[in-house]
Amino acid sequence: MLAAILSNLKISDLFKGDLQLTSPPNIYFELQQIIANPDKSITDIGFIIEQDPALSIRLLKIVNSAFFGLPGQITTIKHAIAIIGVKELQNLVLATVIIDKFSSLPSGLLSMQDFWARSLRCALISKELCIYKINKSDLDSIFICGLLHDIGQLVFYRRIPELARQIGLLVESSGANEIQAENNILGFNHYQTGAELVRLWKLPEIIIETIGQHNNPDYAGVFADAASTIRAASYLCRMEHVDAHLNTFCNIPVEDLSDIIDRVHVQFESVFKIFYPTFN
16 A cells, blocks of 8 residues: 555655645745845845844844854844845845744654754855855855755655655665665655755755755756755765865865864854754
8 A cells, every 4th residue: 555655656745735834935035026126225125134033133143153254243134234245144044944944843753953953064064165166156055055955854754754754764774875765665855855845935946956966966957066066065064074085075185175174163063053043
């Protein structure tokens, strides 16, 4: 019976009847509309954000953290926008709203603290790698791409929790390849699912593609560099220290990689409890 059910399961089935999941982060698009309107100003952008005092406080804490390393204290959203830019603040809004959206799952299924810690490290490393490679074309979106690359896992644990648990136990007990296990059991994987979710949210194409192509190192599309950066960051975020036997990684000398990991560690310690406020 289970095989028969799974043979007909499609990614689209996971999004049926769950408006909370499929509804896009509205404040992100409100900001997008204001940004696109030449008659609107920084004051208008700040006004939208300040309607949510808790969000405003979190954003100011992030801006004043080691994440940016700014020399002076930023006390208003308008000042924050003037210093870090509209796009950067919009991405911080998107990150905090999505983390809140997936802030909890039934006890025992998945540690949300571990999930978001790993995702944030990946996002921070992605940005540092992008800066190192002077890839300015991807820099605006690369943090969000890294943060959301595994978002499909949360869809699995939310919509098909028992199957997600089975896959997790199989990978843990047998050392099976996670994506292969997902494809074998479900007929699709969490990267494909995550890409479909952010497509439903109407997020930028670079985010959709880097998630959907994460497990495809041969991908040569327009966002190939960004996808490669996220893959590298995903690998590195699982390492506390750069392997000594590596001379280079992604054409980056091991000494520079060590510096990147060290910077990310400082940034992570400063901002994780802000992005994920339930962290103790």
